[in-house]
Amino acid sequence: MAAALGRTGRSLLLCLGNGVSFSNALRDSTTMTARAVLNRKEASGVRHFVACFHSMNTTQRTALHSGKRTARYSTEHENTNGHPDCNLPSESRNLQPENTVTLIKELEALPEDLDDFPPLSPLEEISETEAAQIEVHLPIPPESFSLQDYVDHSETLKKLVLLGVDLSKIEKRPKVGNFLLRLDFDKDVSKILLFLKDVGLEDKELGPFITKNPFILSEDLENLHKRVAYLRTKKFSKESVARIISGAPYLLNFSVERLDNRLGFFQKHLALSAEKTRDLITRFPRMVTGSLEPVRENLKVFEIELGFRRNEIQYIAINVPKILTGHKGRLTATFDYVHNKMGIPHHMIAKFPQVFNTKLLRLKERHQFLAFLGRAIYDPTQPNYVSLEKLASLPDDCFCEQIAKTSVEDLEHFLKTL
Numbered sequence: 001m002a003a004a005l006g007r008t009g010r011s012l013l014l015c016l017g018n019g020v021s022f023s024n025a026l027r028d029s030t031t032m033t034a035r036a037v038l039n040r041k042e043a044s045g046v047r048h049f050v051a052c053f054h055s056m057n058t059t060q061r062t063a064l065h066s067g068k069r070t071a072r073y074s075t076e077h078e079n080t081n082g083h084p085d086c087n088l089p090s091e092s093r094n095l096q097p098e099n100t101v102t103l104i105k106e107l108e109a110l111p112e113d114l115d116d117f118p119p120l121s122p123l124e125e126i127s128e129t130e131a132a133q134i135e136v137h138l139p140i141p142p143e144s145f146s147l148q149d150y151v152d153h154s155e156t157l158k159k160l161v162l163l164g165v166d167l168s169k170i171e172k173r174p175k176v177g178n179f180l181l182r183l184d185f186d187k188d189v190s191k192i193l194l195f196l197k198d199v200g201l202e203d204k205e206l207g208p209f210i211t212k213n214p215f216i217l218s219e220d221l222e223n224l225h226k227r228v229a230y231l232r233t234k235k236f237s238k239e240s241v242a243r244i245i246s247g248a249p250y251l252l253n254f255s256v257e258r259l260d261n262r263l264g265f266f267q268k269h270l271a272l273s274a275e276k277t278r279d280l281i282t283r284f285p286r287m288v289t290g291s292l293e294p295v296r297e298n299l300k301v302f303e304i305e306l307g308f309r310r311n312e313i314q315y316i317a318i319n320v321p322k323i324l325t326g327h328k329g330r331l332t333a334t335f336d337y338v339h340n341k342m343g344i345p346h347h348m349i350a351k352f353p354q355v356f357n358t359k360l361l362r363l364k365e366r367h368q369f370l371a372f373l374g375r376a377i378y379d380p381t382q383p384n385y386v387s388l389e390k391l392a393s394l395p396d397d398c399f400c401e402q403i404a405k406t407s408v409e410d411l412e413h414f415l416k417t418l
Helices: 001-030 038-053 060-072 097-109 127-133 145-153 153-163 178-183 185-199 205-211 214-217 223-235 238-247 249-253 256-269 274-284 294-304 310-319 321-325 328-341 346-351 353-355 359-372 388-393 398-405 406-417
Strands: none
Touching: 038 185, 060 274, 097 294, 127 205, 127 321, 145 223, 145 353, 153 238, 153 328, 178 214, 185 205, 185 214, 185 223, 185 238, 185 321, 185 359, 205 249, 205 256, 205 406, 214 249, 223 256, 223 321, 238 274, 256 274, 294 310, 294 321, 310 321, 310 346, 310 353, 328 346, 328 359, 346 353, 346 388, 359 388, 359 398, 359 406, 388 398, 398 406
């Protein structure tokens, strides 16, 4: 019977060996509860040992203690063919009797079920390391004024941000945010991106393009191909199509019929050939997608109010198409000063239409400075002639050196007297 108890003791000591680390951690810890120390595997082994220990009587427990010592010393002389429990880990073989008694007392004091431990208090202080390991998953907000709150929950928004889309600009537009949140990137967005790349847009242009025209993602892919095919039938080169689409992102939202009407409008009202019409649209594509009312009005202003001829208007529109969409009041004010005050005729103004894009104050200051110096000569037949181009476009240092024949300090001093 003693031999049987010895084998039983050695088997139980194997469980003790597995529980040593638990005992040391439990005894040394002063801030953590048993729930935080035990994992499920260790807890199962401990409960098994406690159940076996309580089923033993006093004599068996005493034999367990002595059997443990027998197991310790007898293993030094046993051969490798002995009982398998002889190969106990060194930590189990080196257990002292007093350590075993202490461990048994501590295990007896543990609850039979780990679920009996009280829950951790939400007010209990934790270390910074534990706090850093806490993962908080915030719920999706039902509504928000910013798309930033949805980026972590939407793969579509994440990928759009990586493309360079500026959500801060998009969210300011009504209903666009809700539209983007309903999109599936693989199903709805990727095909449009591939189409834009096939048209000729570069990777760095995709983000700014969608920022300006997010509604391109709602267009039917077949219709987009038809609109590009229409431009190619009008003999726009592939490079021209890419430039037009990049410069006027909303052009692809126009139907083929609407595009045809827009191109016909400019060709008719400006009396342009097909080649010149293509050149005009390629250089200034936003005229096609913008409102036609300012263009109609400015064409009448140039012809009726300002008195330019048809061929002069055509030349102005081809060279500086932005003038056609400019502000009517600015055009008339600039023309009035250049023509009536400075005495420059229509044909000279038409040769340098960029003067309409120059700040009127700059023209006034330079003309008055030249008049003060006696150099305000705009007749090309006269010596020391000053061209309208140089007057309007040269920087101050070049203007003073080449035209006024003086210094920038003199110009600044003169401007203070005005």
